[in-house]
Amino acid sequence: MEDWPLAEIGSQLWTFDSFTLDEAACELRQSDKPVAIEPQSLRLLILLIRHRSRVVTKDDLVDAIWQGRAISDWAISGAIKAVRAALGDTDRDKRFIRTIHGRGFRFVADVISQTPETASASKPTVLVRIFRSGGDDAQLAYLADGLADDLISTLSRSGAVMVLSYNTTRAMGDAVPPDLYGVTHIIDGSIRTDGSRTRITANILDHSGQRQIWAERFELSSDSLLAGHDLIAERLLGVLAPDRSTPTQVRRGTSVSQAYDAYQKGRYAYFRYEPKAFVHALAHFTRATELDPGFANAYAQQAYCRTTLYVFGLPGSDVTLEAAEALAREAIRRDDRAALGYARLGWVLGYLGRPEETIAAFDAALVRDPENAEAFLAYGETLNRLARPDAAGPLLDTVFAKDSFLPPSWEFPQGHRQLLLGQQDTAIAHFLSVLDRVERFVPARVQLVRALSETGDDHGAQQTVARLREIAPKYSLAHARRMFPYPDAHQRDALIQSLSDAGLR
Numbered sequence: 001m002e003d004w005p006l007a008e009i010g011s012q013l014w015t016f017d018s019f020t021l022d023e024a025a026c027e028l029r030q031s032d033k034p035v036a037i038e039p040q041s042l043r044l045l046i047l048l049i050r051h052r053s054r055v056v057t058k059d060d061l062v063d064a065i066w067q068g069r070a071i072s073d074w075a076i077s078g079a080i081k082a083v084r085a086a087l088g089d090t091d092r093d094k095r096f097i098r099t100i101h102g103r104g105f106r107f108v109a110d111v112i113s114q115t116p117e118t119a120s121a122s123k124p125t126v127l128v129r130i131f132r133s134g135g136d137d138a139q140l141a142y143l144a145d146g147l148a149d150d151l152i153s154t155l156s157r158s159g160a161v162m163v164l165s166y167n168t169t170r171a172m173g174d175a176v177p178p179d180l181y182g183v184t185h186i187i188d189g190s191i192r193t194d195g196s197r198t199r200i201t202a203n204i205l206d207h208s209g210q211r212q213i214w215a216e217r218f219e220l221s222s223d224s225l226l227a228g229h230d231l232i233a234e235r236l237l238g239v240l241a242p243d244r245s246t247p248t249q250v251r252r253g254t255s256v257s258q259a260y261d262a263y264q265k266g267r268y269a270y271f272r273y274e275p276k277a278f279v280h281a282l283a284h285f286t287r288a289t290e291l292d293p294g295f296a297n298a299y300a301q302q303a304y305c306r307t308t309l310y311v312f313g314l315p316g317s318d319v320t321l322e323a324a325e326a327l328a329r330e331a332i333r334r335d336d337r338a339a340l341g342y343a344r345l346g347w348v349l350g351y352l353g354r355p356e357e358t359i360a361a362f363d364a365a366l367v368r369d370p371e372n373a374e375a376f377l378a379y380g381e382t383l384n385r386l387a388r389p390d391a392a393g394p395l396l397d398t399v400f401a402k403d404s405f406l407p408p409s410w411e412f413p414q415g416h417r418q419l420l421l422g423q424q425d426t427a428i429a430h431f432l433s434v435l436d437r438v439e440r441f442v443p444a445r446v447q448l449v450r451a452l453s454e455t456g457d458d459h460g461a462q463q464t465v466a467r468l469r470e471i472a473p474k475y476s477l478a479h480a481r482r483m484f485p486y487p488d489a490h491q492r493d494a495l496i497q498s499l500s501d502a503g504l505r
Contacts, residue, residue, distance in 0.1 A: 014049050015112040017095070019087065021045065026123070026162060026182070028086065037086040038401040039162070040065075043180050045083050048097060048107040057104035064180050066405065069171065072433045074414050075400050080105060082401030124240045125162045127177050128152050128169055129188040131200070140191050140198075142268030143261070147200070147229065150252075151187065154233040160241035167373075171405030176209050183207050185240060197221060202232050204239055214239045225257040252297075253335060259292035266301060274440070275312040275472075278305045296335035300344040303328035307348050311482050312442075313474070324348045339369035343378060350382035353487050358382055373402035381413035387488035389420040408437035412444045415451075420491060424451045440471050446480055446499070453498035461502040468504070477504055 014021040020029045026042060028035040037045070047064055048056055062071050065079070080097065083089075089096045096109045130148040133140040149166050156163045164172075164181065177183040186209050189202040197219050204214040216235055220228035254260050266284030269277045282305035288298035306324040309317035318324065325348045331341030346361035362379040369375060380395035396414050399406065415430025431448040434441055445468050452461040468475060480499055486492040 013114045014046075015114075016049075016109040021049065023182070026125070035086055038082065038403075039164075040079060040403060041082045041086055041401050043182075044079050045086075047180060048083075048105060049111060052107040052111060055100045055104045055106045060104065064178060067172070067175065067178060069405075072411055072430065074411060074430060075406075078397050078400035078414075081397055085401075123160065123162050124184045125164070125182045126155060126240065127164045127172065127181070127183050127186045128155070129172075129174065129186065130169060131188065131202075132190040133192075140193065142265050143198070144191050145268055145271075146264035147191070147232075149267075150229050151233055151236070154230070155236065155240075158233075158237055158241075160237055165373075165403050165405075167403050167405045167407065177207075185213070187236060198225070198228075200228065200232065202236065204236065222261065223257050226252065226255065226260055227257075253338065254288070254292045254295040254298075256292040256295075259288045259295050259298070262288040262291060263295070263298050263301075266298070266305075270301065270305070275308060275314055275442075278308045279314070279316075281305050282309070294334055296331045296338050297340045298331075299327045299334060300331035300338075300340040303331065303344040303348055307344075307351060311351070311479070312472075313479050313482065321348055321352055325352070337368060339365040339372060339375060342368065343372075343375045346382060347378055350385055351482075351485055353386070353485055355386050355388070355487070358386065371402065373399050373406070376402065377410055377413060381416065384413055384416045384420060385484055385486065387420065387486045387491045389417040392417050408434055409441050409444075412441065412447075415444065416447055419447055419451050424455045427451045428455070442468070442472055442475065443483060445471070446483065447495075449502050449504070450495050450498040453501060454494075458502070461498065465499065465502040465504050475504075480504070 012023045014023070018031050019035070020032075021027075021042075022029070023046060026039070028037045028042060028045070044061070044065060047061070051060075058073070058076055061076055061079075062068060066075070080099075084094070084097055087096050094108070096107060098106050098108045100106055128148050128151050131144040133144040148169055152163050152166050152169065155161050164177070164183070177186075184207050186205040186207065187202065188205065188209075189200060192199045192201075198221070200218045200220060202216055202218065203212055205212055218228055218232055252260060254263070262284050266281040266288065269281035269284060282302060285298045285301045285305060288295050289302070292298075303324045306318055306327065307321060310319075310321055310324065325345070328341055328345035328348055331338070332345065335341065342361045342365035346358050346365060349358040349361060362375065362382065365375050366372070366379070376395050376398045380392040380399070383389070383392035383395065392413070396417060399410065411430055412434050415427045415434065418424075418430065419427035428448065428451045431444045431451065434444040435448070438444075445464055449461045449464045449468070452458075452464060472479075477496055477499060480496060481492070484492070484495055486495070
């Protein structure tokens with residue numbers, strides 16, 4: 001497309017209706033009052049305004065926002081819906097963003113553009129890459145991953161810089177971020193071991209990743225891991241925002257470096273999203289609480305691991321969810337301010353079929369961390385399993401407004417919701433999209449059987465069960481009842497009957 005290449009995000013000030021969008025400040029205001037809008041939605045709005053002279057197609061959006069990755073129609077419609085919600089553009093006759101059926105979207109309001117004199121005061125926008133740990137130090141991959149997540153959280157909390165999310169970091173890898181993200185600096189580096197020491201080299205690069213602005217080497221011992229992470233963050237802030245950098249107040253839940261190291265190992269195993277990996281993750285999280293009995297988030301993660309092992313019925317798993325619930329409550333007792341304990345408690349209670357307690361727990365989690373996309377997703381999927389798809393909808397729509405890049409499996413709850421609403425064809429598209437990228441994702445394969453069966457595709461349902469047996473040979477109807485314990489008899493019976501008719505026993 002002729003005019004598609006985007007100019008760098010700069011100092012434009014866009015005015016339309018009662019709104020003002022300040023690119024440099026990354027801020028949307030209505031009648032001079034700030035409007036709550038997520039970074040993903042703001043980028044999409046800027047894109048539509050910049051190209052308001054024509055229709056922006058779905059392919060255009062995928063190229064510019066998601067860098068050409070495989071993205072479902074749900075991701076696109078959810079992102080558009082989030083922008084409309086921020087603008088209050090919910091009437092039947094859209095005032096700002098109009099859907100051009102079969103083609104894409106167009107921004108239709110009149111816009112005045114100008115360049116503010118205050119543009120130079122905008123905050124730096126930073127991409128933190130996962131540090132390199134190859135060669136003989138490949139075992140340090142968990143530490144490199146954890147360091148990136150830690151730096152993203154710490155720099156974000158400082159308020160001095162804007163930081164792209166952890167999911168965006170993982171999705172982009174070593175690629176140069178598109179101009180639309182407005183990245184001014186890239187942070188990367190490497191992690192190596194030298195005897196008992198860990199050597200971390202951190203770099204600040206310009207937006208292209210070609211010019212080095214700053215670099216420093218840090219020598220850490222196992223006892224100085226936490227202090228080292230804080231020192232690296234402080235040094236980074238000193239360069240990125242020297243006039244606005246402030247001492248970082250980081251709440252990791254532990255001051256014991258060895259416990260933090262064990263937690264990072266558990267987190268790294270957990271993000272593999274494979275049932276057996278949760279066995280290893282549980283061992284690491286348990287070790288973290290042994291090293292620091294006050295480590296609340298490590299108890300919360302144990303609760304999640306035990307729930308997953310119970311659901312899949314793996315050898316050695318608990319026969320009830322009593323231990324998982326107790327661990328989530330212990331996390332809350334240890335730190336009532338942390339969102340993770342409440343989120344994990346809500347997840348466990350959903351499987352136990354206690355809806356009111358479930359809702360209260362997730363609401364408490366979101367009060368403590370209203371920006372957590374994973375908590376919104378877990379809340380929505382839990383409401384699906386409680387057979388409340390209508391209530392799940394707004395929560396799942398919020399997920400794509402919170403982040404640009406999400407793990408492929410995160411599309412599953414939307415497909416699950418559509419299935420519960422009787423929209424089988426749409427649900428099938430979601431499940432196939434998930435399985436195309438995460439072939440061994442069992443929940444999607446299980447629900448795909450029901451969706452295919454209810455559309456009359458008995459052969460497809462039987463083939464899906466056959467593949468399920470190859471992936472999880474011991475998976476049975478009993479496991480399906482654990483995985484989807486609907487309190488609604490109709491939903492429960494429909495799933496089990498579909499699986500049984502397709503050959504699962």
